[in-house]
Amino acid sequence: DGGITQSPKYLFRKEGQNVTLSCEQNLNHDAMYWYRQDPGQGLRLIYYSQIVNDFQKGDIAEGYSVSREKKESFPLTVTSAQKNPTAFYLCASSPGEGSGTGELFFGEGSRLTVL
Amino acid sequence: GESVGLHLPTLSVQEGDNSIINCAYSNSASDYFIWYKQESGKGPQFIIDIRSNMDKRQGQRVTVLLNKTVKHLSLQIAATQPGDSAVYFCAENYGGSQGNLIFGKGTKLSVKP
Numbered sequence: 006d007g008g009i010t011q012s013p014k015y016l017f018r019k020e021g022q023n024v025t026l027s028c029e030q031n032l033n034h035d036a037m038y039w040y041r042q043d044p045g046q047g048l049r050l051i052y053y054s055q056i057v058n059d060f061q062k063g064d065i066a067e068g069y070s071v072s073r074e075k076k077e078s079f080p081l082t083v084t085s086a087q088k089n090p091t092a093f094y095l096c097a098s099s100p101g102e103g104s105g106t107g108e109l110f111f112g113e114g115s116r117l118t119v120l
Numbered sequence: 121g122e123s124v125g126l127h128l129p130t131l132s133v134q135e136g137d138n139s140i141i142n143c144a145y146s147n148s149a150s151d152y153f154i155w156y157k158q159e160s161g162k163g164p165q166f167i168i169d170i171r172s173n174m175d176k177r178q179g180q181r182v183t184v185l186l187n188k189t190v191k192h193l194s195l196q197i198a199a200t201q202p203g204d205s206a207v208y209f210c211a212e213n214y215g216g217s218q219g220n221l222i223f224g225k226g227t228k229l230s231v232k233p
């Protein structure tokens with residue numbers, strides 16, 4: 006089945022540690038996104054990538070890093086510089102510019118808890 | 121609806137009734153709007169979208185209404201079912217990169233059997 010796969014679903018981290026969240030899609034979408042969701046809040050954009058080997062900062066990029074070496078993959082690293090990393094992280098993809106639709110297709114999310 | 125602080129606006133309806141979820145968007149230049157449904161612990165799912173050249177669009181049991189004059193969007197769910205219980209988000213795109221959406225804070229819909 007086509008879709009977006011995020012892993013791990015749950016992750017615990019000690020303060021000061023970096024952690025990488027995986028996001029893989031087999032929808033052949035050009036664009037991929039990372040959002041952060043906090044309780045009672047909407048989704049906030051961390052980073053996005055419109056094409057392989059290119060990505061841009063979103064609204065809350067500080068303390069995060071990404072790479073886009075392959076079309077299918079867009080991993081997110083939560084670094085120790087992120088002051089409040091405990092959150093639900095959502096990866097999404099879209100067909101990209103010129104597709105005629107702005108719909109995002111979301112993964113099931115990764116819940117990160119810092120102990 | 122928009123929320124303040126950590127508490128989502130909540131709409132509680134009886135099974136079989138119609139639900140109306142409201143959203144105020146921020147940018148008069150927005151030209152594309154989407155409603156998403158998010159069940160607990162899961163990623164958002166697309167429900168319905170509408171472009172700014174329309175004021176109404178219907179799907180299966182759902183209708184989206186767009187009032188550009190007052191920058192208001194609503195989602196109507198007919199014959200609400202327990203499976204409709206979720207948080208509903210509206211999102212707007214004001215001409216930036218396709219898919220670079222601005223999300224509202226969401227409304228929690230609870231359906232009583």
